[in-house]
Amino acid sequence: MRKEINLTLRPEEAFQPEVFESLVLRRANVPLGASHVSVRPLKRSIDARGRQVKVNITAEICFDESPTGTGIHKFPYPDVSAAEQIVIVGAGPAGLFAALRAIELGVKPILIERGQDVRARRRDLAAINKDHIVNPESNYCFGEGGAGTYSDGKLYTRSKKRGDIRRIMENLVAHGATEDILVDAHPHIGTNKLPKLVAELRESILQAGGEVLFNTKVVDFIIEHDHLVGVVTQSGEKIKGHGVILATGHSARDIFHLLHQKEILIEAKPFALGVRIEHAQHLIDKIQYHCQSDRGPFLPASSYSLVQQTIYKGIQRGVFSFCMCPGGFIVPAATSQEEVVVNGMSPSRRDSRFANSGMVVAVELEDLPGYQSYGPLAAMMFQSDIEHKAWEAGGKSQVAPAQRMLDFVNHKVSENLLETSYQPGLKSVDMHSVLPEFISSRLKEAFRSFGKKMNGYLTNDAQIIGVESRTSSPVRVPRDRETFEHPELKRLYPCGEGAGYAGGIVSAAMDGERCAEMLIAKYLPARSELK
Template sequence: MKQELELLLAPEVAFDELARYEAILQHAGLRPGQADFVHLRRRSIDARGRQPLVRLRADVYTEAPPKDLFGPWFTYPDVSRARRKVLIVGAGPAGLFAALRCIELGIKPIVLERGKDVRARRRDLAAINKEHTVHPDSNYCFGEGGAGTYSDGKLYTRATKRGDVGRVLRRLVQHGATPDILVDAHPHIGTNKLPAVVQALREAITDAGGEVRFETRVTDLILDHNHLRGVVTATGEALEADATILATGHSARDIYELLHRRGVLIEAKPFALGVRVEHPQSLIDQAQYRRRERGLLPAASYALVHQTEVKGRQRGVFSFCMCPGGFIVPAATAPGEVVVNGMSPSRRDSRFANSGIVAAVELDDLDLKQHGPLAGLHFQQQIEQRACLAAGGTQQAPAQRLGDFLKNKASAELLETSYQPGLLPVRMDEVLGATLAARLRQGFENFGRKIPGYATNAAQIVGVESRTSSPVRIPRDAATLQHPVVQGLFPCGEGAGYAGGIVSAAMDGERCAEAVTELVGSW
């Protein structure tokens, strides 16, 4: 027999395993020993009342639970001698999950990653923070696991119609992620733990006979009329396969330029651009939980959105990739540009909270006549390069105290920051331009009315947050997921414009692998 329960508990009870168990049994009308198993299904924070509570959903079994309670475990056949092969360009979540799904379906994946493996990649990240040296193929965006590996590891997604979210989370748990991600409403692995999970995913691919090649950058396509036969790497090696899944991430600008140069149809798409705002985490905790000490509650987060109007054009301004208890990190992919992103360790115990605050950039805002489908890419580059020049030509980032920004006033000095390369006081209007700055001001003023103390000089904005999503879409047929013109090309994940985070990218990778399996035998 199973009882399905939903209950609200004080944090001191909800996060204490024994106290939680006793509370659930009491709610079910049972005594200790009468329950065979308690399955915690969902946990979320409810901070709407005067005191924050924890909302739990749990199943209580008075007999043995079903064997498939946690869903199927994944097994991978040996595909080392498989007749069918698929090239997968990019070893981010879309590429890795596409490779594992290919293996399950009996196809050998060959994953090509321009960057380094997670361990070797750390040295290049240290060089950005300490020496201000950006390695174009190994940085916070490029390398094993993609941008998510070293920029937080949040797993929350609204893209539940694109695939099986639970399947993705179970696969991550099987490869070393904490089982808590199967329960928490906003699951998170943490930057300190995600590299080991990514390495385990890669080892599962290679143990099953797949290949993963690092420091292998694709520089050309092998096109036979409108059929993609394979790719050419930077060393001149030509690789052919039955199909190619292109999962390069949203920062692989050279791939967009290559496709455009080779006449492969691509499209400009809307994206968003802005800044990172950094507050003391204690300020956000106080505002959200209405208590000075949060106790056992996790570091508080927020999600904000406001519709702005500048020069008669309405555009949304919203928070993006909010990192409670986190750090701001340098995410440039080439020398001469400054880009910032956010990350949190698993404990989320930094003294700082940061979030991207970005404004929508629509096609009407871009110079499509001059740059065509690459217009958004050029728009991004211009602002990133201005940010670098304004902050001294290194990986220091331009910054301004939030209250000063709202008053259009220069900041005489900045606050302590989590951003390791350092900050330089700059009027952010000079970096962002008047229109974008005006939209962000409207957004921050609105957010200050929603969260007490938010729009204050106790916070500062750091620029620029420009890699929220791809400014280019590589089109594909809705049914087959294949490019509408080039046979054998399967655009995939964030870089192609079909995902927006680790989980949605992973689901899209699996879908592309399944689409390849359906079509590859018909050619």
């Protein structure tokens, strides 16, 4: 028999297993030490709205049986080494989960990745941080696991209609994530643990007979009678299949150029652009947890989510926090040498002294009148120009332009900058000269508003670092809402963040699964009926 109860506990009660178990049993009127009884949390969320931080928990008590959902094991994937195959371009979350779903359906995936495997990729990241050398094929955006692997590992998503969230989470647990991600309201794996998990996902694909090709760049498509049947790699190799899932991520500009050059329908889409803002983590803790000093051993590093509508020249646009990384680091996310792009990441313990978040402005196509001649690449070209401008402002290296927060609001160049988690270093500049006026003016207005919402947030003990520009893809590769297939080129299945249909690890993974299902259902229907 199982029983669920809801509790509101203090942090020291919720996060000490023995104390938690005794409180649950007491609340359920079960004697302590009763045999054949087990307790575990099912859902857990922190409520810091009041002066006293609380933890809301749904707990499960099991009598004479095992708890539900424990002992998760890898799916026994079938051998697809001799099966019919599909081509998947990009080994990020969308591509990896598309490959695993194809295997479940009895189809062999050929997974093509331009970058290096997750282990070798570390050398390329070190070269960016220490030597300011950007490998355009292997960096924080490109390589096994995609942008998420060496980013943050947050698993929260609102895309509940896109697929089975629980299924994705359990698959991650089966490949090495802790079961906490099945419990916490805002689950997180951590950039230090993701590489091993990604390697385990790859091993499942290989052991089932799938193929994973690293350092393999797609430079052309094989189109026969308006059907996309394969790709051509940089070495000239032709790889064919029953269809192509295009899961190349939001930064594969060469793929967008190729699509445009081949006259394959793509569209410019709105995105967001701004800066990373970095505070001391203890300051954010003090604001969010209402504590005067240390947050204590039981509370995690606090986060925040902010949004503000702003007016510039009579036009309203949103400014919002993006990918907030408590206890994290700011990293260089450029994909070519002459650009500066910043992103954020957090290790699993979130124990850095710094808190950072993207703070970005919504950019609509009507905001870019000077780029309309680029057609569907308009937003991408604008994005590229701003990143190049940041590179010039920082001194033509991976040193990032930066400014103290209040100095930015007051249009004052900072005499000096604060310590930072950004390894390549910072250069004090007027960020108003780096960002377009319609971006900087809105940020300035929003910062004032955020300072009122979070007392102490607007301070010269924080600094903005530019530019945060890879929030989402500036190009959409259209697809049919029902079939997920490109409306003009058959057998092309645009997928994940790069195509404009996801916004994070979980939503991209779900989208990958759905694309695999749709492709196989249409072009290999006998296989889709197996599962």
